Amino acid sequence: MKILAVAVNTYKEAIRDKILYNLLIFSLILIGGSILLATLTVGEQKKIIIDFGLASINLFGVFMAIFLGIGLVSKEIEKRTLYTVLSKPIGRTEFLLGKYAGLLLTLGVNVVVMGMGLYLTLMFNQFRWALPIWDVDPRLIEAIGMIYIELALLTAVALLFSTFTTTTLAAIFTLSIYVIGHVSGDLMKMGENSGQVGFLLKGIYYALPHLSNFDIKGQVANGIAIEPIYFLYTTLYALAYGTILIGLASFIFKRRDLR
């Protein structure tokens, strides 16, 4: 109940923030605008809209996850709103879980709205070319689902940094993890023939989240099938990694003095 109260409050904070609406509207304009891009290109209009739409959902989702995630705890400390909350009978771990759940809910709602925007754009495209309106790729949901799982993991990264550093530093660190997390496969390749440096690169490879695993936009846009087991493994990986991150965040936050 207490976790739910914090989660609902976190959600309310996000939806009453105008910046979130600006991001959402901008992303919907971009997704809808992909239809113009498709018009300028000969053939494969549908593929271009899917590519562009999924990339927009991903990009704006990452913006939201980082922008809102980095302030989950640090903003509460900077604005001193945390003191009254933690003086009530709620544990610090419960508080963190509530904040995390609230942001997951916010991201979920936004991803669903953006996903609906993409489907509507595709349906309009079908209508424009006098094709069956409902004949849009149902596998888009798979790509959008993977984007959401990646955002959930990225939010856990942001939450961790938010517990021990300032909002600005948390933003820099989370963004760095996001970028490195997408090129971690290259680190492994570089490490294969690099001696001691290679050992270090391999260490970084195993320690950092493999965010590129969640990127199946290309496969979906090109109609390449993905084994169901892949979804299971990547989801379990995100769950395990996320649990470790939140456990670490809780460990740090419990020991922190709230001066």
Added chain:
Amino acid sequence: MQTKIVIEIAQLTKTYTLGLGQVPLRALEGLDLNVHEGEVFGFLGPNGAGKTTTIKILMGLIHPTSGTTKLLGQSIDNIQTKSKIGFLPESSHFYEYLTASEILTFYGHLFDLPKRTIKERTISLLKQVGLESSANMQLRKFSKGMLQRIGIAQALINDPELVVLDEPMSGLDPIGRKEMRGLIQNLKTQGKTVFFSSHITHDVEMICDRIGILVGGRLLRIGGLSELLADGKETLEDYFIRIVQEDRLG
């Protein structure tokens, strides 16, 4: 008859570790203090004396370097202890996107209170602090005085046995301060224990049963007003200034 001890502080020490190369800051040094059931205790001290540090340790927001604290006979590490305590932090900051009603409801949920109780207490507390007409106004539109009132209301949402207030008169105009004093006296009438910090001697001497004077992290004096000013020649303000100056001169 000896009354129950509600706040029990023994040998409390807090040293803040600062940045690299900086000397650690000792905020509290072997503080011993007991507050009894039903009394209004004024924690008096100049700025930087360690009053807020003490209160934050009591509320579990800061970890002590050494020493122990007990509230209502229990450690603050036990989450359930907090269910009987109300707390108003210094210069209250609240979620400004929520309305007055929403914020009280939110805090009520943190106590796991039944919905009906939360609703009833929200209405009655808003009336008690004179904010019933602003119940649906977002806190971002509240004045400093109104925020302090909502701060008091949230501290009472759980009908606490012990109320801890950090500088509750800070930033209030004379009318607001008078209302706050009335509110504290009203809490005492209800049998609640009130522990509040202040550096304004006038407020302290008007409403406190006992006073503790904290300077440089050490409790220099403790007692009732009549005990502290036994010779009757000084006001509390004169007495307080003399104690602080004597300490600074060593």
